[in-house]
Amino acid sequence: MQVLKEEVRQRIIKSARREFKKCGFEKASMRSIASNANMTVGNLYRYYKNKEDLYGAIIGSLFDEIKNLKANLPEKAEERLSYLLENFKELQKDHRSEWLTLFGGSTGTKYQKVADDIHNVLRNALKDVLELNGRRPEIAVPVASAIIYGLNTILRSEKGKSADLADDFLNYMMVDIANRVA
Amino acid sequence: MQVLKEEVRQRIIKSARREFKKCGFEKASMRSIASNANMTVGNLYRYYKNKEDLYGAIIGSLFDEIKNLKANLPEKAEERLSYLLENFKELQKDHRSEWLTLFGGSTGTKYQKVADDIHNVLRNALKDVLELNGRRPEIAVPVASAIIYGLNTILRSEKGKSADLADDFLNYMMVDIANRVA
Amino acid sequence: MQVLKEEVRQRIIKSARREFKKCGFEKASMRSIASNANMTVGNLYRYYKNKEDLYGAIIGSLFDEIKNLKANLPEKAEERLSYLLENFKELQKDHRSEWLTLFGGSTGTKYQKVADDIHNVLRNALKDVLELNGRRPEIAVPVASAIIYGLNTILRSEKGKSADLADDFLNYMMVDIANRVA
Amino acid sequence: MQVLKEEVRQRIIKSARREFKKCGFEKASMRSIASNANMTVGNLYRYYKNKEDLYGAIIGSLFDEIKNLKANLPEKAEERLSYLLENFKELQKDHRSEWLTLFGGSTGTKYQKVADDIHNVLRNALKDVLELNGRRPEIAVPVASAIIYGLNTILRSEKGKSADLADDFLNYMMVDIANRVA
């Protein structure tokens, strides 16, 4: 049974996605991933040199888009926040599984800092908005977390039409933002 | 060198607190805890009969207070939300490290459901408030998460004067709640 | 050096047989078994998923035959005793090592009750015979033990032609049974 | 609380007897023994330098009597067998617990050979009797085991008046011995 490289890679990715989402990075088992992908461990290691590498292959596309997103931040501070929120919604929709994997269980991985990055970018955008409005910027820290975890909670319990809920939630978090801060 | 029991216990607790906070329950290693406490595994087990027991020694007091808090929920729906938020602030102040440990990684522990419970209680209190105001209650789910993770983030980055920040954050999350929801 | 699976399995079984026979189940060490089989513990566990499983691989066939034997006990009390004794001899011949392992140390195993069962079945058959002859049946208890341990001793010291010895021993134990009891 | 040495020794012995009978040598725990004797491990080790030493202190008296018994074997072969059987009954009565300990769990101890010795002495006496009667002596091996384990079984299930049963059993094993062997 001669198999095309790419087809095998897909099988691995599919199996790994499931495993990482279910178990997080550290508790995920290479053996399980291999056997659920109908192959041997040895062969798995021919495609990805170790667990972190495989993890990266999954998180990768999301990772790239996040880098992209950061690179294209609007110049004007006032636009950054809405730019980010819009894009987060997009990313979550297009990379649901990876997003949850990244935020659910990347501890112990070099990708953990990507998750941290997301927080930082959002945090800074919030700070800018607050400062533009002459408000104390410290609150940006918890609010950024609140937004991200709120969105993740929606994503996790999602059964389809959660786009609306995400919009409502973001609205709830942002409406009249300036007047809610000291 | 023979050391006093209590002093050793403190060393263990200190080391375990760090480990559990960093890794969560399942990924925490008794070996690491022991060696960071400058002792052998065997000796660690003289003080705490197993990993869960040690975890309990750290989380225990917070656990009790949370049970207590749940047992004393106000009858009236309108009072529940502010009761919870006030008490969360108190608990976080008095059990900073434990709170982060509990919410950071209690998976695999009998204490896990407490963390889940907290989410639920808060969620339900939010739902009640929203319904009392004739608003759609679905948003309670992400908002409850947002509040808890926001508070945790404050706790984590704390350098002292964070009580104010928590107040500001909760104010931010709650002010004019009814008018921000459809 | 890569070795064929079956050859390794044999090495394990051989080593385990020795260990279990010498130490019994509880005191047997997986480390010893592995190292006497010239392999690492990790590899041992690739072949047998745990200690009990390995024990079962050794004791298994005997176990099945014993269950079989019990299921086919003759209806008539007079026939049971000779049926049992005949079959014991057969089983001991075909499963020498396993028999000694089972009776030497199956404590802590699900197979333990089989060894106990054997005692009981033989005991009851003896009781029946004694009662049929109008004798006091109490003596069946030590006599059943005596028979089994006597047979085991033969088995243990065996150097080949022990079938005769077993016959002689059973003859010794049974001849004129009724007239030797009060 | 100043305690007399001898009194402490007795407490240890009493506790150890229970533990060794229940668990056998290898699974017996020095910690349990110490704590059931209301003392610390450290102190226990002041009285007995290690586990085997303590085991010896318990088996000791039986051990001495067995040596004694062997030293005083009757010259005449015909008398040896009944001498042994009588004395076994005595020893079992006077050292019930130690006897069961010795035969139940002395594996891994230097005292194991004492148990083996018992078998040998009885075996040889049986052989002599058989040879005196012009019979094949091989059967002495299993018969000696049978006798000892039969007696042990009685001892183990004893609830008081088992002396009779032991007599009956020995009678059963010995009556008309010569005519039951080829």
Added chain:
DNA sequence: CATGAATGAGTCTTCATTCAT
């Protein structure tokens, strides 16, 4: 005399990773 804290090597078991085939 006595304590009990500490050690170190042992128990079973799991798993990422390598490498001979």
Added chain:
DNA sequence: TATGAATGAAGACTCATTCAT
């Protein structure tokens, strides 16, 4: 290319024994 056997270090936990106090 692919296999899967083998390794080695780690996981939680136990226990006989020693030794500072």
